[in-house]
Amino acid sequence: MSNNHLHAIVMGGSLGGLNAALYLREAGFDVTVLERSRVPLAGRGAGIVLNPYTVRYLTDRQTMAGVDMSIRSRYLRYVNKNGRITHEIEAPYRFASYNSIYAGLLALFGREKYFLNQRVTGFDRKGEIVRVHTAEGRQFTGDLLVCADGIGSEARCWLLGSTPAAYAGYIAWRGIVSAADVSPTTFELLHEAIIYHIGKDEHLLTYPIPVVDSSFGQGKRYVNWLWYRHVPQGEALDAILTDRHGRRRDLSVAPGAVPDRAVAALKAEATTVPDLLRALILRTEQPFIQAIFDYEIPQMSFGRICILGDAAFSARPHTAAGTAKAAEDARQLGRALNEHGNDVPEALKTWEKRQLQLGRSLVRRNREAGTKLQNGTWPIGAPLPFGLYEAGDSEMK
Numbered sequence: 025m026s027n028n029h030l031h032a033i034v035m036g037g038s039l040g041g042l043n044a045a046l047y048l049r050e051a052g053f054d055v056t057v058l059e060r061s062r063v064p065l066a067g068r069g070a071g072i073v074l075n076p077y078t079v080r081y082l083t084d085r086q087t088m089a090g091v092d093m094s095i096r097s098r099y100l101r102y103v104n105k106n107g108r109i110t111h112e113i114e115a116p117y118r119f120a121s122y123n124s125i126y127a128g129l130l131a132l133f134g135r136e137k138y139f140l141n142q143r144v145t146g147f148d149r150k151g152e153i154v155r156v157h158t159a160e161g162r163q164f165t166g167d168l169l170v171c172a173d174g175i176g177s178e179a180r181c182w183l184l185g186s187t188p189a190a191y192a193g194y195i196a197w198r199g200i201v202s203a204a205d206v207s208p209t210t211f212e213l214l215h216e217a218i219i220y221h222i223g224k225d226e227h228l229l230t231y232p233i234p235v236v237d238s239s240f241g242q243g244k245r246y247v248n249w250l251w252y253r254h255v256p257q258g259e260a261l262d263a264i265l266t267d268r269h270g271r272r273r274d275l276s277v278a279p280g281a282v283p284d285r286a287v288a289a290l291k292a293e294a295t296t297v298p299d300l301l302r303a304l305i306l307r308t309e310q311p312f313i314q315a316i317f318d319y320e321i322p323q324m325s326f327g328r329i330c331i332l333g334d335a336a337f338s339a340r341p342h343t344a345a346g347t348a349k350a351a352e353d354a355r356q357l358g359r360a361l362n363e364h365g366n367d368v369p370e371a372l373k374t375w376e377k378r379q380l381q382l383g384r385s386l387v388r389r390n391r392e393a394g395t396k397l398q399n400g401t402w403p404i405g406a407p408l409p410f411g412l413y414e415a416g417d418s419e420m421k
Contacts, residue, residue, distance in 0.1 A: 030366055033058065033156050033164050035144050035179055036172035038065055039078075039122075040333030040350030042129040044170045046081055047358030049133070052366060056164055057133070058156065060143035060173075064130070066123055071233030071248050073410060074118040075348035075418040080355060082128055094120040095232045095245065096420075099217040102404050107298035111405035115218055118420045119233050119248075125347075144173070146182065147329070154328050168368050169329045170357070172350070175275060175317075177335035183326055189317035192340055192391075194226075194398055195264060196316060197251040197290055199279075199308030200233065206247075206307060210300050214247045221298055222404060225254040227397045228301050249304045251297070252316070252398060265315060275317065279310040287311060316340050316394070320387050324379055325372035332357065337383035340390035342397060345412040349386055352412060353379050386412065 032048045034041045037059030045055045059065070072078065074094055100115035130138065143159040147169060154169040171179035180187055203211045213219075219230040230249045255261050265273045267281040294305045305311070320337050324330055333350030360375035361368070393409040396402040410418040 030054065030168070031056070031166040032168040032170060033154065033166040034170045034172060035156070036174060036333075036335070037061075037130075037138060037140075038172070038174065038350075039125060039129065039347050040174075040335075040354060041170070041172035042126070042133055043081055043351045043354035044172055044332065044357060045133050045138075046129065047354050048168070048170070048361070051358045051361045053168065053361075055133075055137060056166070057138045058142040058144055058158060058164065059138065059140050062141045064140070065126055071119045071231070071246075072122055072125060072347055073231075073344035073418055074120050074420055075345055075410075075412050076420060077345075077348040077352045077355070077412050077417075079120075079125065080351060081132075087128070087132065094118040094124075095234045097216055097218050097231060100220070100408055101213075101217045102220050102222070103298055103300070104221070105223070105298055107300045109213075113405070113407065115408060116419050117218065117231075117408075117410065119231055121234050124234070144178070147179075149327060149329070152328065167328060171329065171331045171335055172333050172354075173335050175334040175338050177331065179329075180321065180331055180335050183329065183331065184321055184323065187319060187321055189319040189338060191257050191261070192316040192318065192394060193257070194252050194254045194316050194394075195261075196314045196341070197253065197305075197311050198249065198314060199305065199311040200246045200248050201304045201307045203245050203247075206303055210303055211247070213300065214304075215245060218408065219301070221301060222397065222400060222402055223296065224400055225398060226296075227252050227402070228297055230301065230304065247304060249301065249308075251294075251301075251305065254398065255315075261315065264313060275315055277313040279312045282310070282312060286313075314341075318387050318391065320383055322380075323376070324383075325376040327372075328368050330357065330372050330375070332379070336379070337387055339383075339387045340394045342390050342393040342409055343386065343412070343415070344408075344410045344418060345386060348412040348418070349382070352382070382413070389415075 030053045032053040032055045034045045034057045037057045045057050049055045097117045101109050102111040147156045156164045221228045228251045233248045268283040294302045332353035360371040364371040409415045
């Protein structure tokens with residue numbers, strides 16, 4: 025089939041899916057993106073550490089949407105239980121909102137072939153064609169299907185069966201606080217720095233983020249905090265992941281869905297952390313919960329179908345490279361197709377070897393960092409583990 029008639033379908037329209045769509049289009053494919061959400065995506069409540077790989081599509085094309093809206097940090101500061109800085113080193117990282125990166129990529133791809141409210145219900149392969157079916161009763165055909173449907177990937181289950189995630193034994197409470205909600209002294213310490221506090225069976229970190237939703241006000245800065253705490257698997261984990269409506273969530277409980285009693289208990293227990301970090305927790309109206317899991321799969325390519333990003337590998341968040349991994353999977357897919365003249369099966373074989381290695385390495389590095397951070401053996405004063413291929417490659421000077 026001529027390259028002029030090659031068609032690709034991307035299942036999932038978040039950052040990994042949009043990167044894949046853009047790189048595939050440059051490789052000569054006509055690309056359709058199917059996103060199950062009824063409305064454009066948004067990431068209210070958390071920021072993204074900008075690894076260069078996360079925004080490589082934008083920066084390589086000198087399109088700095090999202091990057092220009094980022095906030096930089098200058099320092100990494102470790103604080104002890106009294107809130108005193110014990111170590112400070114330079115840490116030139118940048119932080120952006122999910123919304124700004126998503127909007128920049130979507131603007132480049134366009135909305136003509138980006139379809140919302142298209143939940144994929146299955147697909148089948150016949151010769152050189154992949155047929156994709158949606159809940160809306162539509163059918164799409166293509167020469168390549170890219171499954172970028174995230175951590176709860178249905179495509180992964182269809183292709184590989186049950187692939188249960190491994191619970192790490194701890195969760196993260198998360199929240200954001202505006203500069204207006206803390207004292208000037210506290211904000212001065214926090215707004216240009218990444219703060220780490222390592223405790224017994226817990227660690228807490230903060231970093232600055234830009235405005236992540238216009239409803240939070242224009243021109244303001246925020247501090248994002250995460251408090252990692254041990255929660256045993258079983259009844260305790262089930263209880264913490266049960267939302268205010270009594271529904272047990274699989275991975276997280278969103279802002280506004282956490283029961284009032286759980287929020288009250290969190291704030292009451294915050295007496296164990298340094299006062300400057302406790303102030304952030306107490307000022308957060310709608311903290312949310314993320315259970316920490318990881319998983320990896322043995323196979324990413326299936327003839328004319330591939331899986332990338334969180335759908336393939338979910339690493340703990342300690343290297344801050346989840347979005348970078350999805351974007352790099354997409355970039356390497358475009359590279360492999362170019363190398364093989366858009367021979368899809370051969371390109372996917374080459375691509376899979378590279379990306380399996382990267383995924384396994386990232387999961388391993390996150391497990392090692394998470395174990396040390398949670399059991400108190402992380403070296404106080406050590407550089408951050410942030411990075412996709414290796415620690416340090418997230419720095420953006």
